[in-house]
Amino acid sequence: MNYEAKMFGRQERLEFTGEPGARSNRRWIWIGIVAIVVIGALTFYLLSRGGDAAGKGESAKSEGKGQSQVPTVTVVSPGRSTVQTIVSGTGTLAARREMPVGVAGEGGMVTRVLVEPGSWVGAGQVLATVDRSVQSQTAQSLGASVRVAQADARLAQSELDRAQRLVANGFISKADIERKTAARDQAAARVRVAQAQASETNARNRRLDIRAPAAGLVLTRQVEPGQIVSSGSGVLFRLAQGGQMELRTQLAESDIQKLHAGVQAEVTPTGSTKVFKGQVWQVSPIIDPQSRQGIARVALSYDPALRPGGFASARIIAGGITAVILPQSAIQSDAQGNYVFTINARNEAVRTPVTTGEVSESGVAITSGLTGAERIVLTAGAFLNPGQKVIPTPQKPN
Known part of the structure; x- marks a missing residue:
């Protein structure tokens, strides 16, 4: 193409063939197109990967949400064990057979006192003499x-x-x-x-001699030399026959019914950690109509730590049963009675009625309703419903 132009009064002829400049422009155009295509492809790739990840995240979130709706519970298979029936009580220590000793004759002035409290005496031994x-x-x-x-x-x-x-x-x-x-x-x-x-x-x-009626331990002395005594002077000495002691404990009427002569007991005096073995030798045949209590008497061998008049506590072993033992947290109650939740083979909660028995330090005895082989929910039973799916977790050993 030929053009003509007039510049500065001159007429010049310009001729543009277009070949070098056109090739350069086309090259940049193609570079731009390729760049746009690459950027578009990259954008599309990134957007597709992001969508897939979001989809997978939503799916995982949905699955996690469904999984979190199934509660995890602690279960135990307790088996059966022997539980002792313990009756606890408190009472006063005393001589099992206390012997008050006074003047048997006409009396007179005491010339000598031969024993002191805590002395052991034989049958017929002179305790004091009278002029x-x-x-x-x-x-x-x-x-x-x-x-x-x-x-x-x-x-x-x-x-x-x-x-x-x-x-x-x-x-x-x-x-x-x-x-x-x-x-x-x-x-x-x-x-x-x-x-x-x-x-x-x-x-x-x-x-005139004041003598011990039987062998035993002198508990008290209430006479001194020079004292005038007679049959009206009252008790001068108190003896524990054979040194035998006992605990007289008052128990509720329901606890008295569980006891009989011969059952074992453990007695702990107040202020001491020493435990003394004994056994119930007498159970009160009557119940106080006012307090609704009876007295159980626990025989004890002599020991200096057992002082008549002192206070002591007793654990009386009234018997024993073989049963399933559960903590209180595992047992639920409603209008239909007591029950526990067991877990079946499909990990579903099952309401199981039970009958409870003695409550001890070990837990609550289940007398019927369980064999001990079941998987029993220990806690959170109040938040479960029959047939509800759960994730059982065995209780960790202590």
Whole structure:
């Protein structure tokens, strides 16, 4: 193409063939088109990958949400175990057989006290003596009377013997023999009377000594030398027969029904951690109508730590049962009664009615409704519904 132009008064002829400039423009155009195509392809690729990832995320989120709706519960298969029935109570320590000792005779002034509280004494042992100076003189006088009566009796017997030898010769009549026989019998009777009086006085004198009625432990002493005592002076000593002790514990009427003589018990005095073994030897045959309680008496062997009048607690083993033991958290209750949730083979919650028994430190005994082999929900049973799917997790051992 030829053009003509007029510049600065001159006329010039320009000729454009277009070949070098056209090739350069076309090259840049193609570079731009390729760049646009590459950018578009890359954008499309990124957008498609983002959509797939979003779709997968939504799917995973949906699956996680469905999975999170199934609750996880802790389960246990407890089996069966033997549970002891424990009756707990408190009470007072005392001597099992307490013996109050006082003045048995006429009394007088105490001259000596031979024992102290805590002393062990034998049966008949003298605990204290009472002045007997006057009584001793009386005893000696009666002893002399016995000897006089015995002498008279020997004389009467001798006279009767001589008379019986002479009666055959006719020197003594039968009437004389009878009189001498009667005199001999009277003398013998006077001997027996004198001896009885002397024995009575000696017995009274022996009763002036205050003696232990049986072997045991002296608990209290309430007499001192120089004290005037009599049968009205009351208790001077208290003894525990054989040193045997007991705990007298008051129990509710329902607990008393579970006990019988011979069951074992553990007694712990207040302020001590030492446990003493014993056994119930008597259960009260009556119930107090006011307090609705009865008394169980637990026999204990002697120990210095068991002080009569002290306070102590007792755990009485009333018996035992073999049953399924569950914590209180596993047991639910409604208008239909007590129940637990068990998990079946399809991991579904099943409402299982149960009958509860004794409640102890180990848990609640289930007397019927379970065998112990089931998978039982320990907690969160109140939030489950029958037939609900769960994820069971066995309880971790302690």
